Amino acid sequence: MQTGRIHAATVALIVSVLGSGCASTAPKSADPTDSLEGMNRSFYSFNDSLDKNFFEPIARGYVKVAPTPVRGSVTKFFENVNYLNIITNDLLQGKGGQFASDTGRFLVNSTMGIGGLFDPATSLGMPEHDEDTGQTLGTWGANEGTYLVLPLMGPSSVRDLPDAATSMLLNPLTYLNAIVTLPLGVLNAINTRANLLEASSIRDQAALDPYTFVREAYRQQREYKIYDGNPPGDGFEDYVEGDADAAILKIY
Secondary structure, three states, rough: OHHHHHHHHHHHHHHHHHOEEEEEEOOOOOOOOOOOHHHHHHHHHHHHHHHHHHHHHHHHHHHHOOHHHHHHHHHHHHHHHHHHHHHHHHHHHHHHHHHHHHHHHHHHHHHHOOOOOOOHHHHHHOOOOOOOOOHHHHHHOOOOOOOEEOOOOOOEOOOHHHHHHHHOOOOHHHHOOOHHHHHHHHHHHHHHHHHHHHHHHHHHHHOHHHHHHHHOOOOOOOHHHHHOOOOOOHHHHHHOOHHHHHHHHHHO
């Protein structure tokens, strides 16, 4: 899988979960696959307001007190915790070699990497991959279905909705006491938002209508993932132009 290109598109999208912009006043695009656009824009505006007034200020404060190496280890920890979902979808997609590599990666990083705080597996030839239930359904031929914007969660689709359940069921933290999982969940949310501060700024500068930008970028990102970085279309670049295009595609 070409993880560099996929991750570049992912950043521009994930930030839109809490994204900022003029979604509530921008003209509707009348996309036939976005039949719930009115509701979606309302939820997008809700997410925007919550981000502007809550998540982004906290994330900026977090960046000031948490050094980059610390934030990096926090990111690696939560990526590792979620890796059982990736391994399961490797298997469901018939990717035997990737399944074996990702299983080894999870075991190495969970032990030698001290619970995933470090990533010795990459240097041992077990690179990171990114699979989920939505990609598996797409690989099996399921259509995207209606585009959705979910409160607090952001862009999704009918095909991608089941991944929320499978990700939770396959996450070991789900089965710990709430006194542990709640603080970890808050830390994960803040750390994730902090990682996307630069991307959100670029997104805001690049898009005249952030809602439409996010929707089309989300679809392109999902297509990239389903086709392992080699989609049949022109790709994410159709929706960003000039210097902003190059900047977004370079983000982690």
